[in-house]
Amino acid sequence: MENLHFEYEVAGNNFSQAGMASDAVKSTLKKMGIASEDIRRVAIAMYEGEINMVIHGGGGVAVIDIFFDHIEIKLIDHGKGIENIELAMTPGYSTAEDEIRALGFGAGMGLPNMKKYADVLEIESEVGVGTTVYIRVDFH
Amino acid sequence: MENNYFHTVFLDADKCKGCVTCMKRCPTEAIRVRNGKASVFYDRCIGCGECVRLCPSHAKLASYDSFDTINDFKYKIALPAPSLYGQFNNLTDVNYVLNGLLALGFDEVFEVGRGAEYASAVTKIIFDQNKVKYPVISTACPAVLELILSRYHNLKDNLLNILAPVDISAKLARDKAIKRGIPPEDIGVYFISPCPAKVYALKLGVGVNKPYVDRVLSTGEVYMKLVPAMNKLEPSDLKPLSKMGNLGLHWATSGGEATATFRSKYLAADGIENVKHILDGLEDNTLTEVDFIELDACAGGCVGGVLNVENPFVAKARIRQLRMKLPATSSNILADEGKPLSYYVWEDEPQFKNFDKLDENRLSAMQKLMEVENLLNTLPxxxxxxxxxxxCRAFAEDVVSGIVSDKCPRLDTEVKNETK
Structure with missing residues (x-):
């Protein structure tokens, strides 16, 4: 059986729209009858990823593939990229500018939270080219 | 579409013009227009009353018990909602409303605003015990509770597990009457409700083992009888019946319940679309800086309920004025009553529902979702x-679920126009 495939645009520098893709994915998973705890993990990991695309990536595209027993989320942006991925994964570390922090974002918990809730988290990034975050959440 | 679910709203079919106003604005997409008339999937209806509020033809009606049911019981206890006091012009003393209710034939009154003060006191204890998952979500608005139970299962552990003020009021009033020697079967408890969602919740008994309220009357219908009765009262007739404090009356408006928790990090949102945004955010874990969330389906809070007669903002202004005249709420309210904490908490866990699921079988649900996407791609x-x-998505889901077998009429027209 093939999988469900969706693509969502994520607008850059638009906080009010961040979370729209994750809301659409949540709605689909509820229609599939996925357990609420799994939906919660997907929602949190994906929302954090979307916010990162808005803050750092200048927007991009969320590519979603839903299989019978898991979901794969690819968040692709063509922003400034991550210099040191290991450092970026450290809780509390953030390169967000003061004006972003003033909005309540950029606390340095985005990637650590995504790692916490995802079963697989992979990051490919090249400075000046962009970042692709791959999230996999298994369903129970 | 008829089924066993309780019907909170019904249709005056002669008045319904088959416009799409209610269908487009229903927060759970529970309405369809079939054969030129609106009809409701009652399993998806949360009783919020938006369709009643918005229908330009006044064809949508909320269900409630007729005032004539006052004769169903020998000993009648009236439970006025805090929002009731906001309906009257130039009301200087809440006792006019309470004495007016006695003049209408009730034997006793118990203010739900008073019951709300018990709810606030219990909430405070639950917070102090720290046995909660933050942020705690209020369960006082029955439409919001119904929405969470059907759509936001993730938030189960955040729900405040206490009885609604109306249930606390009904339970206390009934127990006191029995203690005074009134036979239980003679007692009828009548709630004067601002909204159809309360009618639904009280008929079904959400969070309680069995319903404590016997009849649910409409604020609007009671108002029409109450005004002449109140006008006949002389100041010297007025018995000081009110036991409600300032904080209890505040529950009539959005933010009242949150204020009464005495917590600084609260959020209060009103209006069903705003409530949905907050719940979506909670699912994404974005609201970590608040510890208490009050959500009211109606704009303005309970004063915005569709069974009221007055504009919600006018009622809100009046409630504010009246609150200044009331005494401060006693901090000792629970000790005075002498009941254990368990008296005030949910007796029964409310049932979660899942009407979102397209199929019980996950594989079949996925198959249907694919068909929905394929069909959706052909729609305008x-x-x-x-x-x-x-x-278009709801239409595609209806087609795939076998509810309708129609074609998209818009697409049909456009194809015909192009081939002309």
């Missing part, structure tokens, strides 16, 4: 409502 995606479904 204007969400015009011509087909009788609120959006």
């Amino acid at each position: 995606q204007y969400d015009c409502g011509m087909c009788g479904a609120p959006s």
